[in-house]
Amino acid sequence: MSGGDIKLVGFLCNWCSYAGADMAGTSRMAQPAEMRIVRLPCTGRVNPLLVLKAFQEGADGVLVSGCHPGDCHYNEGNYYAHRRLELLSRMMAVYGIEPERFRYTWISASEGARWAETVTGFTETIRPLGRLNLAGGGARDDDHHQGPAAGSASPAEKR
């Protein structure tokens, strides 16, 4: 992975934010290189599980971006997405993921500069947090072997 140790995933809707990211490219707006963009038809297609899966598989930050309210290509997609994503962002801390690692935003096709700023800001937020290591990194098998013994000691006792 290039551009530092962290890995960022962006889920972008095809009509607004992906086009906004294109616009940033066409305008040659320099951006950090950690972001990997996945194109989707709509933020309404973003399953919260997909975000969580990305964290589990090693993402250190996930950004979802779609059309501004009222601008959705599918009229209503981002309204539903907003509710789903807002709930997800409130649950991040419960899952043990720093809430800053997840962000959703609305960027239109004409807001290339805004996309570049968003990526830059987001990357700079995550860099100091470092790797997430949600699933225990490469220690998948270790987890398995630790078994009940590790779990039986309650965290409260450990503290």
Place this chain on the structure above:
Amino acid sequence: MRIGVFVCQCGTNIAATVSTERVASAAMALRDVVHAESIQYTCSDPGQRTVIAAAHKYALDRVVIAACSPRMHETTFQRTMAQAGINPFMMEMVNIREHCSWIHSDMEVATEKAIDLVSMGVAKVRGQTPLFSSHVPVVSEVLIIGGGVAGIQAALDIADAGMPVTLVERGPTIGGNMARLDKTFPTLDCSSCILTPRMVEVKHHENIRLMVNSEVEQVRGYIGNFEVDIRKKATCVDEEKCTGCQICEQKCPSEAPDEFNAGVGETKAISIAFPQAVPLVASLRKEYCRLYIKGKCGICKKVCPADAVDYEQEDELHTEKFGAIVVATGYELFDWRQAYPHYGGGLYPDVITSIQYERMLSASGPTGGHIQRPSDGAEPKEIVFLSCVGSRDESIGRPLCCKVGCMYIAKQAILTREHIPDSRTYVFYMDVRAGGKGYDEFYRRAQKEAGAVYLRGRVGKIYPRGGKLVVMGADTLVGENVEVEADLVVLATGIDAAAGAGSLAQRLNIPYDQYGFLSESHPKLRPVETTTGGIFLAGACQGPKDIPETVAQASAAAAKVIVLLSHDELETSPMIAEVNHMRCIGCFKCREVCPYHAIEEQGLRDGRRVAVVIESLCQGCGLCTVACPPSVISLRGYTDNQLIEEVTAVLR
């Protein structure tokens, strides 16, 4: 599985910051990739030929093209695939230009990122299956809602192209607002003289079926295949038998407000809206009829020589199929009374609206073309026009411009001088917006020839004093308050969407704005389309417009309809949702979130009720896939597994 990866150099656009050779060789290491190469300009003819040749040579069944944005060249390469004998959807584009080479300067960093992006593309295309567009048959009949000049124009254009048209009008006659106008700007030609022949043409056109007194109740279906319930309201008059002789109207003892004449004068409970009405058929309004109020009358039935009056008549419900719908519901004038208490709020009889004035100007109007003060019937000498009443007024929450007010004030000022040569007219205006052909000249004519005094400023108050109306305003050019003593004040009221436009939009599933104006799909490039396929807009239902614009848009909508219906079948996008019926639990959460009502319930042979996607309605947003608890709806081209693989590929 045999995947080919083509890494475009895009001249130096990509190659200057991304080592395309290294990307290609890294791609070779990815699972199922059997060929990878770097091409100078992949989108060029030679570039595409290289791809096609490699596809044949390596027997490729899937292709990844790492180049520019898919928004740029996805269709180009889908066509290349077709030429190479590969299903066009078995190709994935990876954006290493806009999202990589153009935004990074470090070759190492950009190359590594490009490799990541290619591995994501390969992972995604591995889960891709061939997709095929399907075809749905198209019903060739067209529904037009609204019989104003927009509906008339669209109906005639489409009917002339040979397609059957049903024109549904809510009122008793077609003609709409234009039929109420006396003259039209800037040519001052008679409105009726140009409109009524078109109305008659509609009536007699073999491809047009006219349904007046009718409203669209429900719309089901989708582009090419709408199913519409139309209610034809009972009018107590048999349309076939009525000859339009108007004897019933003459004998009817029940007075009723005259809506066509905007309340200037009265008409009867059974009446014909105006002499040139099409169809020329009487209709009875029960709410004003003595028979229905007092239970005793029946005169109209007795006097009708054609035996056309039928008190037992009932509403008829028609269900028809249409391939396309044109909405032409037009506008109505803003009801100023609540918003402008300082203009008397309707208390002063001699403060009237411009359409009421227009009816007075009309020779066939209720005053026979004589301008009269409503309070005493006297001929007014000092007449004040107020522009922008309910337009461009932030203080009452209506910032929109009515677009026609400036011009029709100029017209009415000119006509006033013709009707009453010794009259004096004053116009309070905000700006004069005269941006059409001959428009500016026309408004100057009002000043020069008709002697209209233009005062730039809003009117703050109107109040009665000694039989006259004092109009208090400001002349902002001079910077002084102005008071005009008027005999008659004419308000150029703003334009609203027709009553009920919003609820109709909901039935049609098309968006509309806070004023009830229906929203076009794109303000520049798709001005007559809506976001729902097969439904088009014409005229002022989309926003304030003058007659030429309305007619132009109506013809444009007609052209779009003709293009659509010139095919027997419609090709639908295959990138849509699909339900795995075997595993659907029938919870129908998908149906609740679908913006297009594209999901319907279907019974299976084993008795289970499952969700089914109506392919021609689905637009492929994927909302349903997330709402589906067992994830048995997949969005073709963006399946859960494809996205999981794409994400996992880069994080490994």
Place this chain on the structure above:
Amino acid sequence: MNGIVDTIKNVLKETDLVLGWTTDPVTGVATPARFHDEKEAEQAVFDSTCAHNLAVHLPRLKDSRVGIVAKGCDARSVIELIIEHEVQREQLAVIGVGCGSLLDVKKIWRRYGYGVAIKDRDDSLLIGGEQVNRDEFIQRKCHGCLEADPDIYDVIAGEVTGEIPTDTVRPHPLHDMFVSLTPAERRSFWREQFSRCIRCYACREVCPMCFCRDVCIMQTQIPRWAGGAVDAKQSEMIQLIRVNHLAGRCTGCGECERACPVGIPLMLLLDEQNHAIEEMFAYGAGASLKARPPLLVFDVNKDIWGKG
């Protein structure tokens, strides 16, 4: 007892079967039962060992006219199932029972031996003849009780309990500890918890809102959200799926945590989510028949577009 037998007999006149409880002859505590006729109904009981949420059976009895004995918490599930069209209100007869909190039989058994005699009468709990502090042995889920009496019923058996005093509502026993953890500590906390998961799916099986049953995505390849390996990562994904799928639907009945054989504090996750939903949408699943599930609707005017 409490007129439950007579009530069920009455309801059976208009239904095909009634879901209720009977006493297990071996252990002497309540176990779920289906009553089809008057004779079977003679065996019906309702006492403080009737912990199970019987609503879990309803989605699979769509074709029958069903009677169900429901406590306050169970009734919330019934309401939510009606909202989601999994149960037809007309097909259903709800026998409401007032509940004054339930006993954690497993805990008693662990302490005093399997099958020990339990006598729970008006504020005195006798275990094997010995009087003990009842508070110590009530179900974890009763601490967060939202509803002692059902909000939906056709007939009430016995007496209602009345409003729950708010001071008795306690958060999850681990809540205070959990909220004091940093995100990184929470990560290890969950990793440890889920490393004990044996993938028995009991949490899913007892959940009335998990009605996908054999098509549940926890176990499918298409899509492949979770892998088959029994390890902390995959088990965590399974719970993430559950939590996500229960967003705005979990009525907080606590059955998943009660059923978990290895004692994973699943309600920590769901309580937090329910709280967030309550905050965002002023919505509590199963609180009202008229409500619309908050993630299946939106409100252009009220939804706040703060972020972005």
Place this chain on the structure above:
Amino acid sequence: MVSTAYSYYPGCSLTSSATEYDISFRKVVEALGIQLDELEDWNCCGASPAPHHKAETLGVLLPGRNLHIAGASHDAIVAPCAGCYNRLKYAQYKLAGDQDIREQTSEVFQAEVRYQTEVLNIVQMLNREITPEALRERSQGRLANIRIGAYYGCLLTRPADILGFDSPRDPRKMRPLMEATGAEVPHFPFKTECCGSYMGLARKDILLKASHRIIEVAVSTGLDALVTACPLCHQNLDLRQEQINKAMGTSLRMPVLYFSQLIGLAMGISPEELELDALVVQPDMDRWLKGVA
């Protein structure tokens, strides 16, 4: 019987140039059996100059202090002067919505500022204490001989989003009680027209012109009196009516009553008790009350 206790903020006008407003208001309130507690140690509301002072907060601090004092003992404060009412509402609005100002104010007061006391003008308060039906019952058509018009001026309704009292263009809240007096209340188009306000100090010509028109339209509307709830309007329309006539060369006569005086008359309180003789333009009380026992 004491129904509600209001904190009463008279302000400067009601203790000097408009004592008849104060007296008539107290009389009406007394007749309604309402307890009125004059605000202890009240200070200037800030009037017109304070909000324009360089120190922006002055316009909040002055009325804010009155609110703060009232808040300690009362749920609602009534300010019959439209200007005072306006300033109190403004302070409340700023204190509720602007954290900076709230903190600054609290710092000055050396206590967490209390600003949530309900602020009422006289029309609001009387509408709350007596229904039109009840007033009609009490008045028995006492004022049936006259035609009156409400004159709202500006401070009572503007800015509407801060005051939230009545429409700034077409206020109607005085009408139900006015009609209950038995009087005829025709449409008066100048009910919100500017009276000239405090221009009397700098540009009296503007004021005289503005007030003249109000009187003129009142006369041409056929009114017997105007009714107002603002001491400044009253001063311009009543006190200056002779000056107006002189300057404009007219001989108009239009009595201008305070809202409280009108309600008092309807309730059967004597004109003397309501200090009607303090008006410059005297109403013809004999005609007004003709036939009234």
